Amino acid sequence: MLRKNIPYRFVLTVILVASFYLQPFAQGWDVPADKKAKNSYIKFDKATAKEGETVYTKNCQSCHGDIGKNNSLKSLKPIPPDLSSTKSQQLTDGELFYILNTGRMIMPSFNNVLSETDRWKVISYIRSFNNSYIQVLSKTDPTKSNLVKINLSYDSINSIVRVQVTASEKAGVVALKNSEIILFANRYFGKLQIDKTLRTDNDGIALFRFTKNLPGDKSGNVELIVKVNDDKYGEILSQSKLKIGVPTDKPSLTEKRAIWNVLLKAPIWLIITYTSGVLIFGVFLLFLLYGLFRIKKSGNN
Ligand code: HEC
Structure with missing residues (x-):
């Protein structure tokens, strides 16, 4: 029985040791x-x-x-x-x-x-430490990113969030083609990416599919963050709310009488326990003082 275990353990050890030492060479x-x-x-x-x-x-x-x-x-x-x-x-x-x-x-x-x-x-x-380096400048001009407009809409039948990116240029409003778009839902503890990273088509549109059971707030609103990366305008972030989630009536972390609450809403049982604890201790203290006073008095006699 024991013999059978040895090769397995041996192989495992070799893999562990090797991966530890090979890691720096990756x-x-x-x-x-x-x-x-x-x-x-x-x-x-x-x-x-x-x-x-x-x-x-x-x-x-x-x-x-x-x-x-x-x-x-x-x-x-x-x-x-x-x-x-x-x-x-x-x-x-x-x-x-x-x-x-x-x-x-x-x-x-x-x-x-x-x-x-x-x-x-x-x-x-x-x-600056490389004398033979010659820079190729990008054509991006992020100072113009305020000309970019990001439009979000929701197709509830197909569960698709449609993102359209346009820019108001001198010649008029143009669609930004082939820009990289990433869509996130904002969560309590970080961002959840929806679908994959997509690129806009000739009309500046990217369609994101998502599962229907995304929890939203009381009315089903989900906070969405769109990150656009365009060759000409650079990186642009936009945040907006869209009613794409399942209405969830979860009280926020600060609303309820939770033990970690930072506001003035401690749970009632905690208030009662704490207050009665303080009162009992106070009465006990008074009792002690009274005892001391009596001892002192009898000493004086
Ligand atoms: C906590 C330590 C630490 C800090 C702080 C740090 N680095 Fe590094 N950096 C490393 C290590 C370790 C590696 C090697 C990583 C590897 O090869 O997996 C590395 C690798 C790199 C490389 C790749 C170089 C190559 O030849 O492969 C670049 C470039 C780099 N760092 C730039 C920076 C810059 C710029 C900053 C500051 C903005 C920075 N690092 C801050 C630890 C650090």
Whole structure:
């Protein structure tokens, strides 16, 4: 019986040990082709490199060290590369941007920590250590993103959320074609993606399918977040409510007499127990004081 167990355990141990040691060697970043080709809309020059240096010192230096000095934190596994290394500089701007966005294991994700502008500026700083680097600027102009309009509507029969993206340009309102669209439902503890990441068609439209049993508020409203990524206008976020969910009468975390309540609505049993506890203790204290007083009095006699 015991013998039979040995090979199994042995194989398991080998796999565990191997995966532990091979993990740091899991090199290469698997960046999707369209992300790899992404370029910065910020010009990489002395000024943006200088600003990027400030971002770097605050957010990256603790692990990666001073660029070009090969003094990154060697106790980490994998060791954070010196970003002036050939290996790092061979990555495209899009790849660097993707790595900053997603992170991997110890390398944190900066998607929600740094603005898109700051993420590009830090890349500008990284590139300032590479003399043979020539930038390809993106045609995106995010300062014009306020011209973009995102329209949401709901087809309740087919359970489809229709997103249409347009921009008011000089020539009139135009549909944004082939923009990347991600749709999320806002939840208590984070965002829930609906359907896959889609691209708009020639009319600037993307259709998202979802399951009918999405819980909404009392009247079935669900807070939706649309994230648009357009080559010309950059990244645009919009938030709106749509009646696509199942009406759910769940009291909010602060409404009820819950024990974790931060408002003045503690559960009644807690109020009674607490108050009677305080009262009983008070009476007991008075009784003690009275006893002491009596002892003192009899001593005086
Ligand atoms: C907590 C430590 C830590 C911090 C902070 C950190 N990194 Fe990293 N970084 C790492 C590690 C570890 C790796 C290697 C990850 C791997 O290969 O799986 C890495 C990898 C990278 C890579 C890939 C380089 C290559 O040649 O493969 C880039 C680019 C990078 N980091 C940039 C940054 C930038 C820019 C910042 C600051 C905005 C930053 N990192 C902050 C730990 C860190």
